[in-house]
Amino acid sequence: MDSLSHLAGGFGIALQPLNLALAVGGVATGTFVGMLPGIGPINAIAILIPVTFAAGIPPESALILLVGIYYGSQYGNSISTILLNVPGTASAVVTAIDGHAMTRAGRAGPALAISAIASFVGGTLSIFALVLLAPVLSSWAIRFGPAEYFALMVFAFSALSSFSGGSLVRALASTGFGLWLATVGLDPNSAIPRYTFGSIQLLDGMDFVVVTIGLFAVSEVFVLLEDTRLGEASTRAVERVRVAKRELVETVWPMIRSGALGFIVGVLPGAGGTIASFVAYSTEERIAGSSGSFGAGDIRGVAAPEAANNAAANGALIPLLTLGVPGSGTTAVLLGALLGLGITPGPLLLTEEPDLFWGLAASMYVGNAFLLLLNLPLVGVFVRALSVPRWILIPAVSALAFVAVYAVNASSFDLLLMTGFGAVGYGMRRFSFPLAPVVLGLVLGPLMEKNLRRAMALSGGDASVLFESPIALLLWFLAGASLIAPLWLRRKST
Amino acid sequence: MTAQTDRILGAFLAIVGGTIGVVATGYRVGFMTDPVGPRALPYLTAVILVGAGLWLVVHPRPASDPVGDGPRRSSVRALAACGCFVAYSLVLPWIGFFAATALVVCAVGLLFRGPPRGTVAAGLLTSGALWLLFVRVLQLPLPIGSLWIL
Numbered sequence: 295m296d297s298l299s300h301l302a303g304g305f306g307i308a309l310q311p312l313n314l315a316l317a318v319g320g321v322a323t324g325t326f327v328g329m330l331p332g333i334g335p336i337n338a339i340a341i342l343i344p345v346t347f348a349a350g351i352p353p354e355s356a357l358i359l360l361v362g363i364y365y366g367s368q369y370g371n372s373i374s375t376i377l378l379n380v381p382g383t384a385s386a387v388v389t390a391i392d393g394h395a396m397t398r399a400g401r402a403g404p405a406l407a408i409s410a411i412a413s414f415v416g417g418t419l420s421i422f423a424l425v426l427l428a429p430v431l432s433s434w435a436i437r438f439g440p441a442e443y444f445a446l447m448v449f450a451f452s453a454l455s456s457f458s459g460g461s462l463v464r465a466l467a468s469t470g471f472g473l474w475l476a477t478v479g480l481d482p483n484s485a486i487p488r489y490t491f492g493s494i495q496l497l498d499g500m501d502f503v504v505v506t507i508g509l510f511a512v513s514e515v516f517v518l519l520e521d522t523r524l525g526e527a528s529t530r531a532v533e534r535v536r537v538a539k540r541e542l543v544e545t546v547w548p549m550i551r552s553g554a555l556g557f558i559v560g561v562l563p564g565a566g567g568t569i570a571s572f573v574a575y576s577t578e579e580r581i582a583g584s585s586g587s588f589g590a591g592d593i594r595g596v597a598a599p600e601a602a603n604n605a606a607a608n609g610a611l612i613p614l615l616t617l618g619v620p621g622s623g624t625t626a627v628l629l630g631a632l633l634g635l636g637i638t639p640g641p642l643l644l645t646e647e648p649d650l651f652w653g654l655a656a657s658m659y660v661g662n663a664f665l666l667l668l669n670l671p672l673v674g675v676f677v678r679a680l681s682v683p684r685w686i687l688i689p690a691v692s693a694l695a696f697v698a699v700y701a702v703n704a705s706s707f708d709l710l711l712m713t714g715f716g717a718v719g720y721g722m723r724r725f726s727f728p729l730a731p732v733v734l735g736l737v738l739g740p741l742m743e744k745n746l747r748r749a750m751a752l753s754g755g756d757a758s759v760l761f762e763s764p765i766a767l768l769l770w771f772l773a774g775a776s777l778i779a780p781l782w783l784r785r786k787s788t
Numbered sequence: 789m790t791a792q793t794d795r796i797l798g799a800f801l802a803i804v805g806g807t808i809g810v811v812a813t814g815y816r817v818g819f820m821t822d823p824v825g826p827r828a829l830p831y832l833t834a835v836i837l838v839g840a841g842l843w844l845v846v847h848p849r850p851a852s853d854p855v856g857d858g859p860r861r862s863s864v865r866a867l868a869a870c871g872c873f874v875a876y877s878l879v880l881p882w883i884g885f886f887a888a889t890a891l892v893v894c895a896v897g898l899l900f901r902g903p904p905r906g907t908v909a910a911g912l913l914t915s916g917a918l919w920l921l922f923v924r925v926l927q928l929p930l931p932i933g934s935l936w937i938l
């Protein structure tokens with residue numbers, strides 16, 4: 295197997311001391327931020343992007359760190375979900391049902407243990423699938439021309455808008471806002487300044503780190519302050535984090551099934567962990583039938599969604615790495631980080647930057663193993679961090695964000711812009727506009743425009759070129775179907 | 789949130805989208821560099837925003853408020869925090885990284901109802917820790933503050 299020999303080489307890179315340390319540091323940071331309410335992976339990655347740029351570490355090492363945060367946070371999220379019944383993201387909502395029921399029944403230990411094990415199983419299975427599938431998809435995606443890329447990006451936008459769970463119109467408005475932000479600055483083709491309002495600082499365009507930290511992290515501070523019930527979360531001591539052998543046997547197949555299912559759902563743009571965990575949970579509930587106690591603390595009700603959302607998180611890396619088109623807010627932030635590091639993901643990534651891809655894949659195995667080793671004995675330590683009061687944690691994290699952004703350009707303008715985006719993000723949250731499509735629009739906008747222009751230049755201005763190839767037609771069909779499907783399902787259910 | 793709010797939001801979006809579209813008509817290139825030109829993406833965003841905005845005006849369907857309902861909400865402290873961040877951005881080059889960061893951490897900590905002494909300590913410690921991380925470990929220059937130099 296070609297992939298396996300490449301992977302062996304990847305382990306050589308992943309096990310270098312710096313990369314090993316960054317993978318471990320990444321998953322530990324990820325667990326931590328995934329667990330704490332109000333930080334989350336998007337904020338953590340966005341804040342660390344300028345730090346990794348400034349530290350000048352090699353691109354593959356930076357990516358190992360950021361991706362470690364990405365999948366580590368999936369597990370961290372389940373800790374606060376199980377213990378406190380506060381799912382940090384939508385993908386953990388299902389875990390809360392049986393996970394918190396187990397905590398109330400005094401079985402928080404087994405719930406946390408199975409969540410760690412399920413995350414490991416789902417994560418490891420999906421990395422294996424990633425390693426096998428990525429080269430295949432890459433060799434296929436090499437045939438993508440600008441027209442196909444343009445259609446693919448339209449599909450990514452429509453899928454994220456319609457599967458994000460909220461109102462389709464609001465998600466489209468957020469996408470439009472993100473695309474507009476992408477046009478700010480000098481137009482690369484004609485050098486015409488667009489929407490710069492005469493500001494020199496805006497000629498380079500909107501810095502996506504400034505926009506992302508503002509929209510997500512700064513607005514989070516405002517939202518948290520608005521809640522006048524500033525009481526501290528109460529945590530209970532967790533007894534031994536172990537799971538009985540019988541329960542482990544009982545959950546093996548649910549974990550494997552959910553891992554496979556989660557991966558497939560994760561590869562599709564827009565769907566991601568939320569849908570994966572819901573589908574996995576209801577599938578296992580149906581399979582268990584009357585033998586299960588789903589909803590009342592069934593351990594399979596924790597194992598299934600946790601395996602699925604970890605697998606989905608890794609599956610979502612496939613379109614990001616092989617096509618260069620992210621399908622979610624967090625992977626859009628990762629794409630921004632990659633572009634900033636001078637790496638353009640796409641079908642050529644595997645051949646042009648093999649060390650980066652295989653090193654990353656191998657480091658994900660290492661990171662997942664560390665997550666399991668770290669979390670079974672140390673979950674008590676992580677839990678204690680939940681009792682750090684907000685008046686220490688939130689100001690300290692915001693200061694880190696501001697200093698990190700300032701350190702890159704030494705510009706007060708960036709900080710003001712970031713605060714402004716914080717206010718915008720706060721308003722958007724107040725009025726239920728999703729934030730993830732803004733980031734996706736901002737990151738994909740320039741690529742979308744470039745591919746549209748290239749396609750049209752090749753055809754001499756004939757727009758039918760966009761609909762000529764079978765691949766492009768399929769993508770247009772999928773884009774349309776993903777917009778219509780939720781409306782149709784809603785009508786059917788009412 | 790009421791249907792009325794949704795209508796106002798929709799109208800606002802439509803106006804913003806319209807403005808974006810109108811401004812884009814001014815982006816003309818002297819000779820045809822490419823058939824698409826710099827106006828296509830702005831037009832697309834204008835169409836999306838105007839369309840979504842008008843839809844909200846015609847079909848206002850307020851979504852449930854994710855932030856949390858009820859009268860126990862106050863935007864005053866969120867606004868105060870916004871002011872703190874603006875002040876921080878402006879005074880940073882002047883009073884320097886250490887003092888500005890300690891002050892902003894302390895101030896935002898107080899807004900989160902931290903104990904006064906505790907927030908002062910948190911401010912000094914955070915500032916010190918960030919100085920160690922950025923200046924000593926990452927070797928990035930942070931402003932000392934023009935106020936202290938002369």
